[in-house]
Amino acid sequence: MSTSPQQAIGGASPHLALDPLADLPLRRPSRSLWTYLPLVISIAVFAAAIAQLRHLHVGDLATLLPRGPAFWLVFAGAYLAQPIADWIIFHRLWNLPAAGIVPLLRKFVANELVLGYSGELYFYAWARRHSRLTAAPFGAVKDVTVLSALTGNAATLLLLVLAFPLWKEIGLARAGGAVSLSVAFLLLTSVAMLLLRTRLFTLPRRELWMVAAVHTGRILLVTGFTALLWHLCLPAVGIAWWVLLATLRALVSRLAFLPNKDVAFAGIAVFLIGHDVEIGALMTLIAGLIVAAHVAVGTVLAATELAERRAAR
Numbered sequence: 001m002s003t004s005p006q007q008a009i010g011g012a013s014p015h016l017a018l019d020p021l022a023d024l025p026l027r028r029p030s031r032s033l034w035t036y037l038p039l040v041i042s043i044a045v046f047a048a049a050i051a052q053l054r055h056l057h058v059g060d061l062a063t064l065l066p067r068g069p070a071f072w073l074v075f076a077g078a079y080l081a082q083p084i085a086d087w088i089i090f091h092r093l094w095n096l097p098a099a100g101i102v103p104l105l106r107k108f109v110a111n112e113l114v115l116g117y118s119g120e121l122y123f124y125a126w127a128r129r130h131s132r133l134t135a136a137p138f139g140a141v142k143d144v145t146v147l148s149a150l151t152g153n154a155a156t157l158l159l160l161v162l163a164f165p166l167w168k169e170i171g172l173a174r175a176g177g178a179v180s181l182s183v184a185f186l187l188l189t190s191v192a193m194l195l196l197r198t199r200l201f202t203l204p205r206r207e208l209w210m211v212a213a214v215h216t217g218r219i220l221l222v223t224g225f226t227a228l229l230w231h232l233c234l235p236a237v238g239i240a241w242w243v244l245l246a247t248l249r250a251l252v253s254r255l256a257f258l259p260n261k262d263v264a265f266a267g268i269a270v271f272l273i274g275h276d277v278e279i280g281a282l283m284t285l286i287a288g289l290i291v292a293a294h295v296a297v298g299t300v301l302a303a304t305e306l307a308e309r310r311a312a313r
Helices: 005-009 033-055 058-064 069-094 098-113 118-129 137-170 172-195 205-233 239-253 261-273 276-312
Strands: none
Touching (some): 033 276, 069 205, 069 276, 118 137, 205 239, 205 276
């Protein structure tokens, strides 16, 4: 007999306010590294969030913020696209309840504030402690992470091909060596993943295709949200130009050996649409808001994790 998400998270539990998944059975006997790793990463997220406060110029951001709710709704959609996509995937794989968005948000913020893939370590350790979700979380977490990288690589290579007629105009031709190294790196890593797929992946083929489809949808959605955000800030520029710029932004951000990515993209944006001062202010605004969101979400989630640990003692 199947268990509903509400039954799985124990709706009447007194711990519900601190941990929506507190009633899932935990593996408590062993005091291994994995027992303490979520706490360690949460402390690291909290410390990184405090450190990032030094780089936030709240007064400057306040003067740049657009008025009206549309901007904030789109910003929230762009910011939450990654954890929501992860939740869709793990809901399909593990029947993860809605409350599972909380550890996935911690995973997302840990990757952004602490170190790449530290979030995956956190989520794997968290999944080990909740045995009703899955008895063997490593394979699924690994496959989802690898497919995220693989779909990102594929999208970048496709964008490079589509942008090829514009290379000379937007300045990528001048960075030919860095672009060539980046393309070689993307190709080598992607080919290696494909050649080793029988040993690398553990999920069934149907589930792998589902994961790849969700990651692809996330990439397209974030690109569209980014274009719409920019358009809301500078409505004088047509949305089609912003879609092109958002696509080029996704391309530039994934070229591993291209130096000064932000400077390169700002140059591309100014070349294509002008508005030199406005473009600089816009990039400052969006970058600052993303950092502010990471700091706010990371601080709240890390503090909640620490409170959960204290309550569980």
